[in-house]
Structure formats: C-alpha cells, structure tokens
Amino acid sequence: MSAKHFINDPTLLVNYALHALTLTNPSVALDAENKTIYRRPGHASQVSILSGGGSGHEPSFGAFVGEGLLSAAVAGTIFASPSAEQIRKAIMSKVDTEKGILVTVMNYTGDVLNFGIGVEKAKAAGLKAEMLVVGDDVGVGRAKSGKVGRRGIAGTVLVHKITGALAATGASLEDVYNVGKLTADNIVSVGASLDHVHVPGRAAPTAESEVHLAPGEVEIGMGIHNEQGSGRETAHLPELVQKMLKQLLDYEDKNRAFLHVISNEIVLLINNLGGVSALELGGITAEVVSQLEKTYNIKPVRILAGTYMTSLNGLGFSISVLNVVNTNIGGPSMIQLLDAPSEAAGWHAPIKKETWEAKSNQTREVSDVREANVEASGLAIDPKTSTSALKAGLKRMIVAEPLITRYDEVVGDGDCGIGLKRGAEAVLKFITKTELSGDAILDVQEITQVVEGSMDGTSGALFAIFLNSLVHSLRQQAPASKATPKVWGAALKQSSEALSKYTPAQPGDRTIIDALHPFIETLNESGDLEKAAEASRKGAEGTRGMEASLGRSVYVGGSGFMEVPDPGAFGLSEFFLGLAGLKKEESK
Template sequence: MHHFYNRPDNLVSELLEGLAMSAAVTLSDHRDARIVMRSDWHPDRDGRQQVALISGGGSGHEPAHAGFVGPGMLTAAVAGDIFASPGVEAILAGIRACCGEAGCLLIIKNYTGDRLNFGLAAERAREEGFQVDTVIVADDVALPEAPQPRGLAGTLLVHKMAGYCAERGDDLQAISKAAGDMAASVRSMGMALSSATLPGQEASSRRTPELGLGIHNEPGVRQTTPENADDAVAQVLEALGRPDDGPWVVVLNNLGGCSPQEMQVLKRACLEQLGRDNVALMLGPAPLMTSLDMHGFSITLAPADDATLDALSAPVQAPAWPTPEKVHDIETFSPRFSQRPPAGEGQKNETRAQLIKRLATTLRNSEKALDELDAKVGDGDAGATFAAGANAVLKALDEDQLSTGEDTRLASELGHLFATAMGGSSGVLLSILMTSAAQQLEKESDWPKALQAGVERMQHYGGASQGDRTMLDALIPAIETLADGEDLSAAARSARSGADETASMRKAGAGRSSLVPEQALDGVVDPGAEAVARLFEAMAGDDTPR
C-alpha cells in the first residue's frame, strides 16, 4: 500500500463525496456524469440574472476543479476519470443543470480531450437553445513552439476573474471577454523531481528533474539538475522570461508532493528573485492545480492591473481558493534573552567550595562507568553528560565564579551552569532542580526543603515519578531522608538503595530507557540514579571507586 485509497475505480467518486460532506455543493447522482454544483444555485431563479460558470476536466488535479465551486467562482465542475476528460454527455448534463436565461461560460484547459468534449457539448447545448460561450486557457510556456500550449494553474485566475464578473451581474459577452483577456495574459511554468503515481499502480521511481513537464505525466521540455530550491526557482523564472517589469500577481502551486516546508522555501526564493516590489499579490503556496503526488511546483504570473487585483481580492466562498496576500518586507524585532546575574559576586565559603569540588570530581571520574551503564539501556552518553556539568562546575570554582557562601545565589548559579554546559534532558532537569531550589531558598534557608521543591518541578515538567527507573529513584529517597532529619550517611544509603533497586525494574516510565526492551534492562542500574547515588556517597565521605 503506497497511498490511502480504496478501490482505484472508486477514487473520483469518493473524493467528490468527501468534498460534498463539508462544502456547500450538491453532487449528481449518476456515475456517468460526475457534476459538482453550488447547492444554493437554481437555474430558473439565479440563472435568469447571473451567468453560470462551468469548468472541469480530468480528475487527479484536486482541488481543481470542484474545490473552486462556490459563490464568486464556479457554478459547477464536471469531473472525468483520472487524467481523462469527462464525456460530452456529462458536460452537457452540467450545462442543463445550471444554465439559465443569462447563459453560461465554459472555461476549458487546452488539452485535446477537454477542448473537443467541452466544445461539442457547447455546440449541442446551443442546438438545444442554451446561450453558451467558451474560453480556452493555454498558459503553459514550456513549449514555446507548440501550436497548442497546455492549460495549467493559470486556469484558476480565469475562474476567479469570470466569477467576479458574474457575481456583479455582467452579461455573458462581457464575462467571456474578461475571462479571455485574463487567459491571454497569464503564463505558467513548472518543475518536478518525480512523475505522478496513478492509483492502483506501483509508486513511480524518482527520475531526473524536468522543467516544464505536464500535469498528466507528459515529459518536460528538458531535463535539469537544480542544485537547490533557489536554483530551481531561478530556472523556472528564467523559462517564464525573467520578468522584471511588474507588478505581478504570482501563483505558487504545489503539484501535490511537496511538503509545506519545501513550499515556504520556494516562496521565499520566488519573492526574493522577482523582487518584492514587483509582486502586488501572492496566491499560495498551496495545492491548487495538482498532479496526484507529483513532487514539483509551478509558478504562474499575471499582470497586476487594477481590474485584476479587484477581481482576485473580491470575497469568494469556494473552499479551495487561497486568501490572496500582499507582499511586504520582512519585519523583525530583537528578542530579550535572559540576563544572567554576575556570577560569583556573593559571599564565599571555602569548606563548601571544597565539598562542591569533591562532588564534581566524583562525577567527572565516573564518566566511563556511567557511559558503560547507559550503553546498555540508552545511547551511551550519560557519563559524558554528567562529566560536562562537573567540568563546568570545576572551572567555575577555579575562576571563583560560584557564590559558595550564599545559598540562593549558589543554587541559581548552578542552575545556569547545568543549563548551558550539559546536553540532553539531564542538564535541563538538573537546571530545573537548582533553579526551583533557589526560589525556595530565597524564602527559607533549608536545603532539603528546597531540593524537595526542585524535585516537584522536575516531576511536573519531566513527567517521571519514583519507580520510573530514572535519577529520581535515588534522588527522592535521599532528599526525604535529609528532610526527616537524618544525616548524610543515611541519605547516601537511601540513594544507593534506590539506585540499586532500578536494576530490578524491567520497565522504564521515562527517558530513553522507556524505548528499550524489558529484558535489556534486567540487572542494569539506571545511569542517572547511579550518578545521584555516587554524589550522595561523596557528600557522606565515601568516595571509594566503584
């Protein structure tokens, strides 16, 4: 399975039904005439004063054309099979369904099947007494010598111009002229990295990028090898004649397979290369005239005269029409970063400085052992992470950058150090621990109570609890022991007991160990808990290497 389809032969019917479940449209009830029409439209009422607009063609180009049915755009769309024009009878049925006394305009993409089927339907409708006119869109400039340029995404600008004129009550002749003038002024060019995959077939293999390929998998005008997005856009604009005499309306169309990230990068390149002052209105980036899952884009240009801007900016209720946007220079602002208070300006306490040095040295010397534990249950860098924090602390001590004699300042300074020096989640969690502890110490100089407050915030943000096989399994019992009034030796024993218990925990509730099979955890002490146990043992005076 390469796509989320059901039966390939049901694809067109199902995609139209999906649209009709939320859009204000009505569907014909016969498979041989897949017609999508405005649900508020009645030819004997609305069609007496307003010209009906009908377009369509082969499916596989969604949201074109059914997504552009609605007040301000198309009255109806007639859908054929994938990449195949609807038949004459289906188009004629669409004309009969929505054409009133004011007549209707057929907007046709310049493909042989569409031109012939829509053309014959128009002739037969006239024979039946309907007032019908046609406009053919041939905006593709890929094949300049071709007698029959193809209709591409520029067709949608013709839909919008005709819809604007119809909505304000223009007659058929005036609408046909406005739509024809728009069709004559637009030009489009596309580039793709791959062809489209037809439903029910194997995914297409990637092929050499092509410039100017058609939306039915027709070969491009030439193969190309763009170096990057900027180069791809440059080649497309070059093929469009490298316009510099704007202002222009620009349509950036996703041919179906480009990610949103790619399309924004392409938009940036397009506006930079055209010059933002040369672009009066931007439509997209959006999937507008697609080719199934083709990994490519197209750019359409149209002169931005007042009439065009008025038409394209007018309100519309078609579900797929993008909101036109005016282009402007990028606005920037300067963010405020944290202003770290001067470090080490508080009081000093040599005894505490030596204790901190002892703890940091213990962690630094434990790097290899902790990495070996982490290699069994994680990504093997726990020791390096803790050692990085330890080395930062030792450096700060050497440079007299820790306020060892003031509890609040010291906790805050350690929090900043851990956040900047340690990588991964451990550094962030320890920074949260010390930063929250500093806030508590500002209220009351009680380290066990402050550390309990810090652990609470660690759990709030980290999501782990005691028993989840993390450093908390050693940290929580050790702090609770201190909070109960017992000494450091008792706290160290609690930390060691908690760390050792993690070896029998066969399921981790947080961290990378939670992604490891249960059997791989059995008998292995959690490296974070081991680091905490070693710290408390060093505080208690037992720093015997393990």
Template sequence: MTLAKHWKYNENEDIVLSNLKGLFHSNPSVGFIPNEKVIFNKSSNTDEKVTLISGGGAGHEPMHAGFVGDNLLDAAVSGAIFASPSTKQIMAAVKTKSNKDKGTLIIVKNYTGDVLHFGLVAERAKTEGYKVEILPVADDVAVGRTQNEMVGRRGLAGTALIHKILGAASASGSDLEIVYDLGNLINGNLVTLGASLDRTSVPGKALEDIEFTQANEIELGLGIHNEPGHKISPIPNIDELIKDMFEKMLSPSDKERHYVDFDLKNDEYVLLINNIGGTSSLELNAVASHVINNLPLSKKPKRVLISDFVTSLNAPGFSITLLNLTNIHKANNNFSAEKVLSFIDMPTNAPGWKPKSYQGKEWDCEREVTESPMKNVEPVTSDLKVNHDVFKSSLVNALQTLLKKEPEITDYDTRVGDGDCGETLAGGANAILKALDNDKFLKNHLSDPVAVLSRITEIVEDSMGGTSGGIYSIFLTALGKFLQQQKDTSISSISKAFHGALYDGLFKYTKARAGGRTLVDTLQPFVDSLYKSNDLKEAVKAAKKGCDSTKELQAKFGRASYVDDSEFKNSSIPDPGAVGLLALLEGFIDK
C-alpha cells in the first residue's frame, strides 16, 4: 500500500476545473471557456494558419492545456480525470479557434474514448463546412500487435513531440495536407516505453481501491491511466532497466512490438525523456544521464528533451521516446532532419513546454565536460615533522573508533535529527582510510601534519555533505593554517593551533557555541582545556563532559533545532555530531 496523499478539496469541487482556472490566472496569453473546460490561445491568428486542437482526459498535465501557445496548440479541451471530454466540449474548441478555409487538425492520443468523441466532432464539423483531419497518436511499444489488434498502440509522451512539431509547422504556413502528412510520418517513427516504481493515486479516490505496486518491484510498460504493466522484482539496477527498455524498443526480433526500424549505426534521432509525474527533478536528470550512457545508437541524439510532458498524476516513473528523423526524410524529401528540428527549436510561450529553445548550431557543436581547474592543485606542505608511523596509527584508530560508533550515532540522529549524521561521518572516515592506503601524496607526506591536514580537508569536502562536512572542512583548513605558523609540533604549539583554528577560524563562520547542542559542545571544551593545560588526556575528558551535557540541552542550531522540545525531555539522547567528534578524539589519543 502506498503512502500517497492528496489535499482535501471542497465537497463536490471539480478539481480539473480548478486546475484550468489556476492555469488561466497564471497565463495572460490564453482565453478560457470554463463551462466547456477549453483553454485557447488568444494571440494565434487562425485566419492565416491551420488550427491545431488537442485534448483528452485530465491527469496528464501539462498535457494538454499547458501546451496551448504560440508555435504549439491553438486550443485544448479537458475531460474529467482519465476520461474523454464530451462532444459538446470538443465542438466548443473547434468553433472558438477553427477557420473553415485554412482547416483544423485534431490531435488525440490513441484511446477509444478520445478517438470516438473527437472523431464524431470532426465528422459533425465537416457537415458544417469545416475542413478537419484527426490524428490519433500511437507510440507505445509495450502493446503488442496481437494483444490489441483492433485498437492499436496507445498514445504516450511522443504526443508532446507531435504537438510541438506540428504546431511550429502550422505557424510557419504549412497547409492542412502538409501538416497532416507530417503528423502521420512522425507518428509512424515514434517509439515510447515507460517504467514506474508505482501506480498513480487519483484525488478523491480511496487508496484501497487502487492496486499499488509492491515495495520491491516496478512495472514496465504500464499505461498512463493506471493500466498495469509487466511487473519486475526485485527492482533492477537503473542501467539494467534502461538496457532492457532499449532492447524492447529497438529489437527487430520482437515481431509483436517492433514498430519502427532503426539503423543503429547511421540514423539520426531525437531523444525525449519524460517524467510520468512523481519523479523528482534530481532523479529525472540522473535517469537521463544513464539513458544517454546506455544509448544503443551510434550517433548522439540531435536533440535531448527532458521534462514532464505527459504525466499520470503522481506516478513515480519515467518514459523514453525516440523519434527517427532519418526515416522521415527518406519517406518525404520535404521533411529533412534539419526542417523537423527547426520546428522543435521554435520558441513558444506555452507554459508546459519547458525545454529551452536553442539554436541548431548550439546543438551541433561538440560539447565536452570541462576539466576542473582544481585538478592539479597540490595540497599545502610544511617543514614540520611528526613520527610517521605513530601519526598514521593514531589517525587510523580515530577513524575506526568513529566507524564502530556509527550505528549508535545514526540511531541518535534518527530520533532527534534527520538521520544522516552517522552516514555522513562514516562517508568521510571511509574515504580517508581509503586514501591512507591508496593516495600517493598522503603516503609520501605522512610525517608532515600540515600536508596531511590539507589533503584530508579535500577528502572531507568531497565525501561529507551537509553542515557537519562544512564545519569539519573549515576547522581543518584553519587548523592547517595555524599549525603552519608554529615552529615545531610540541603540545604547546599544537594547542595554540587548535585555539586559533576555533576562535579565529571556525567561529567566524558559525554562531554555534558550547551549550547549543552541536558538535561544538565537544570541540570547544576540548580546545579550551588543551590551550589551558597542554594535556591531551585532560582535554579529551573535558570534551566528553561537554558531549554528555548535550543530553540535557535543547538544540539551538542545525536541523535538530526544529525538533519539538518534547522530543528531548527525559530522552537522554546526546547530540549525534558531538558523539561523533568525541569518538574521533578518544580514538586518536587511545592508540
């Protein structure tokens, strides 16, 4: 059972109508017919161009109303969630924007209700003197020929490409016959396949009425109206999944689902990666990176389009679409790859078309990742010396002591923080331990404490995120700086370096002080005691006392400061960051 929730709307509220009202209020270029749920482009002059109308059930936003705009759709009509609009609604869209002389192309996804209702309107409009063609989009490869011989393939994210290309072709002055022919050619050279971690949940519908995907499985080839796909368990590695998807999209051996021929070495193509609704932007771009890395076609895509084009409410999935440009040109010399790409590149004010319009020459130039200017920066070194073996042994013991403490730290942070403190500290510790074995610079400079601190700071910055990573990096950087100013590595010199690193280094960048329930409750007593006594063991005792005091403190800094006071009362839970630093200090001097 999923944990999906929806906001509680007013009783009997039409959420689809509310959605369209919100879109209307945020987009000054569109008009709105509330009774018929029609959004139309006020600025498009349909006396001079072919009109493009689309629509269908709601729940696929930004499809369709979000694609109303210049060089895209002239009007869109919305039905209820996952349900086709009525013929009355569709006719309202036709009569609002259609021109009898230039003609109208109606684009629908290939679902029975949409094809019937929009088709009926097309026939009625013809009896009233309108020139109308209807184009059902069918790009899904999950549906085999035998499986749906009568209905055919479903329309998925490839629909957005057809909207964009035909919208620009219409705005460029192409007549109805040319726009319609181009639409059929694109439709015949599109393949799309989707995968999702779960089904979608529908506002107002009881969750118990939906068959959700199990915890360790995904669905491949599911539909955008909660039609089930093929279940795969356990959840595969993302690269394995994408390779499987490409195999199903492109393999000529699957006679049931091989709809479009691709010459893997020579064909030019467009790649579209679609968020089915509930995938975060971070993960969608990560998925896109893996898709590109696993492309089975030799040539790089002419365009890469990544966005939420055709969704299924909040379904946590993605789909991959390929458009074969070479096949289109072979079928009709008037539609070269450059021509089709120019239609994709034409700018639009439609809010749902989020890919930025770049010039073709920008796409054609070679793009390489830039090498970091920090790559060859050598860590800081000094003339200070310590015993190589003792220093390494103490450092290793400190890190291993921290790693042993990690489960306890994680447990504490799960109860009073966000649960990642132990993992963050362990990430840094493991990275340093690995470097001690493999990093040539560290191996060659282990007797130089400044050099070691300089290199460890780099490792901490790379391997530890969040506030603790920043605090450790700043303090270690400052410690290296102040240690470099010392004449020797006596305990007196070290205590001065620690004192300077805290009071003239770290404290310049944070307001955290002892008593605030942070790692500073361990660090500040340690530094103060060391500076006063020049005794490491006494300093660690002071650090432990400060760490233990956090059990009684309310957090004033960090994420724990947002936790309700009641979480701390009688909990006897110390600050996780303070515990982690204490483990490092105790491990270092105990060796």
C-alpha cells in the first residue's frame, strides 16, 4: 500500500471532491454544509431516489446523481456514515417529495440506522417514504454474517441504475421499491484485493500498525471499508477467478448459495476497487467472461467493466452477477431500465449537449429546514399527570447512571449510562421549562427532537427511530380522542415493528429489546402500566447469563455477562419503573 497522497487533509479532500462533481455535471448542485449532491430543480416530478454513505467509494454515490439515476446523495467522512441530520435535511429540502422518496443504502449498521432515522422522520412529517437495504456480498457467508446479513458492495449500483430509470418514467413509489427489491434479491457479489489501503490523514503505516499481504497473496472477500475478507490465498488470476465464481454461483455451497441462476439473461459487473489499471481490469474482465462461459455456460447479455464503487485506491476488483427476472409491473424490463439513458458523471454515458448549453444556475434553497410542523391530532393526554410520570421515570434513570455504567464497564465500553443520562437530563430540562400541550403527537414530537439533539451513537439512533415512528404510529390511532393505555400499547407495538426494520435485535439477544419488548407486550395485554414496567425489569434481569448476539458486548471476552444484566436493557427498565411510580429497589 502507498501512504502518499496529494491531499492529506481528509476533510478538505472530501469537500473538494464533492465540489468537483458540480464542475463535471452542470445538472447537479452541492449543499456543502451537509455534504449533499442533488439534482437542480426544473425537471418533471418523479419518485426521488436518495442514497449515500461514507466517502472513499467514489464515484459512488455523488457521481451517480443525475437524470435517470439518483436524485441526491449524502456523503459522510471517509468510510463513515453521514449523520442523521445531514440525511434529514437532504430528504426534507433537497429532493422532490411529491411522489414519494426511496432511500437506498448498503447494509452497514451506521448507514441503516442513520438513513432509517431520515425515513422515519419523513413518514412522521406525512411524506411517502420507503427504505431499501442492499446486501449483495457473498464473501463472508451466512455463518459469519449471522443476523447482520450480507454487506452491500458494488452490486448496489445496479439497483441505483434500475430504480433511477424506472422512477424517471413516472412510476409509483410502490413499483419503484418493488423492482428495486427484486433487483437487490437477484444480485450476488464478491471482491478480492492484493493489499489494504491507507486513509489520508492517518499516521504513516508501520510493520506493526498495519496488516499487509505477502507478495503473491490475495484476500478474497475484501470489503469496501478496508475490512479483512473471508480468507487469504496465493493464487494467480485464473485460480482466483475460479474461486470467486464458485462463491457466487455454486448452488451446492449452502453457506453462500444466495442466488440460483435460472434466467437466460445475466448482467455481469466487473468493478475496480480503485487501484487497478484500466489495462489490467481489461485482462480480469476477459478471464471472468471466459470462465463463465466454459464452466457455467453463461454468456452475459450485458457486461459492465469499470470503476463504480471503490475503496479509495484499493488494489483489487469485485465481480457482481445480476440474475435478470421479470419485473411484473407491465412496464420496461430490467435490461431496458439498465440501458435507459442517464446523465450522471459516474455512470459510463456522456452528459447531453443540451445540458451543457443550458448553463443552469438554479439551486434548491430552503430558508428554514427545521422539522415540518406537525398538526394537532386531538389525541389527548393529561399534561400534569404525564409530566409528573415522565419526571419520575427520567429522574430514576439519571440516579441509576453509576450502576448502569458499572454494568457497561464489565460487558461494554462504559458509556451506556452516560449516554442514557445525557438524554434523560435533556428531556427533563425541556419538560421542566416547557409545559406539555396535552396533545400526545405534538408532545412526543417535541421530546423526539430533544432526544435527537442530545443523544448520539447507536443508542441515540435507535431511540430516534423508535420515537419518530411513535409519532407516525400515534397518528394512525385516530379517531381515538384520548391516549388510553390501549392506544399507547398499539402505537408502541407498531413502533417496535418499525424499529425491527433497522436492527435485527430480538428478545434473547441481550440488548435493550429485552426490556422494551416485554413492556410493550404486557401493556397491550393488560393495559396496566405497573405490570408492564415489572415485565420490563424481569426481561432486563433475564439478560444475566445471556450471551450477546448483537452490540459491543459481542466483542468482549470473559464471563462478565454471567454477572450483570445488559446495561441498556436495565437502564430502560429503570425508566419504565419510575414512569409507573414503582418503589425503588435495592441495587444489586
């Protein structure tokens, strides 16, 4: 790997690269503050396709913004998800929302959670929005990927192209989502690299600090964030391609048989991870096509070879196979959508002459991109009683912070208690200074904004998704005029189901869900807040001795999990017990 760069400041590098996209494609504009590339206004209304992720994968995602492809792309720092606030502003102010929004992300936790917040906030504001998570990488396999599922890699660009082309025809959000999901379900990809990459701005690598591959050694299953792959081999190109195609197409390999190729039409994508010369990529493409025909009797109907999704200057490539199937919408086929004209600098097609000559200077500016006003619902709560109960729950959680922190120091990184306390203190301060309106939806919306502004990290994202969904769920309880325990129970259950779209956590995984799920279930069954709070504490205590399936505890060794409950679950149960007005127990 090389640690030499022309621009060593990573922030400056990302900002320069985004600005450059507006120079090479006059049809797009840049919201520099929020690192968002978006189509300039003036085109016909259509379903908006929004994507994004960490920088370092160029031309994905910003260079795919343009007619017939993406409507906007939000960039994070190098290899890091953009923030939920960047994404929210892009959805609410930089794309056309009239016909709905499809948010398409690759399957990485930060992207799924942060883009998920944006989707839930859009729904809470009354917009039509769907989220599609693409996981096409077979390199890791089922056994290792577990509940998290396959990573998203270069095959994602085929989903972008097909959904973008379909949206440009005026198709509905439902059809665009369904065709996108069908496309994603029929793509498999795998990568390989001769070395890891160096991120600009980081210290120069040393033999001790960096993992190098030996001469002639190749890593199969290399991820696009510099992650190690599924294994290393010493293999020349023909043997390497043979192993990669076997991972993609061997239906007898139950660990990786994600796709059964039964179609007569196959699209092949050979993607440069950034550091392979055009000459060498041509040789790789020829070898892949040759082996597909000789070994699998596959002659792709379309072959795309080039730089679509990189890992900076990664010295490697990936192979993606799309199984072309019927879209079942009575419109253009996948191939027709793939062939449809587009105008994006990252897709291999020229910008139209008419666009250059138009010299558009239009931008999409919104003077205020704060939360869209939520209308009063008439779903009544008692402001005084609600404020008192909330204060009791929040204060109990704050007092429990030292104990939660001690638990997290045993099985995590020690910050769970501080994060919960920070959010609880912010909400407590808000409801102390501001009287609740008595409208359940308006009050939950206000509290949600406070939580979003005060809590960060994975826990903050989970709470934000859940609370944004709760706003939406409460609205659907109409025509109820009073927020009874039954109404709250139904809304909470719906919000829990929405949360499950963004995290695979289930009861028994040793997470906050072990306290949340029994609370919601008991409240729905009994309508009794005290019983629900007691069920939540029982669920939290039940995590003692439970091995973690998700979260940071997965990576912590030792027997600490036998001694303490999950810190997040315990902290949430403390809030519920205080909310219900139950007596404080002795600390264990």
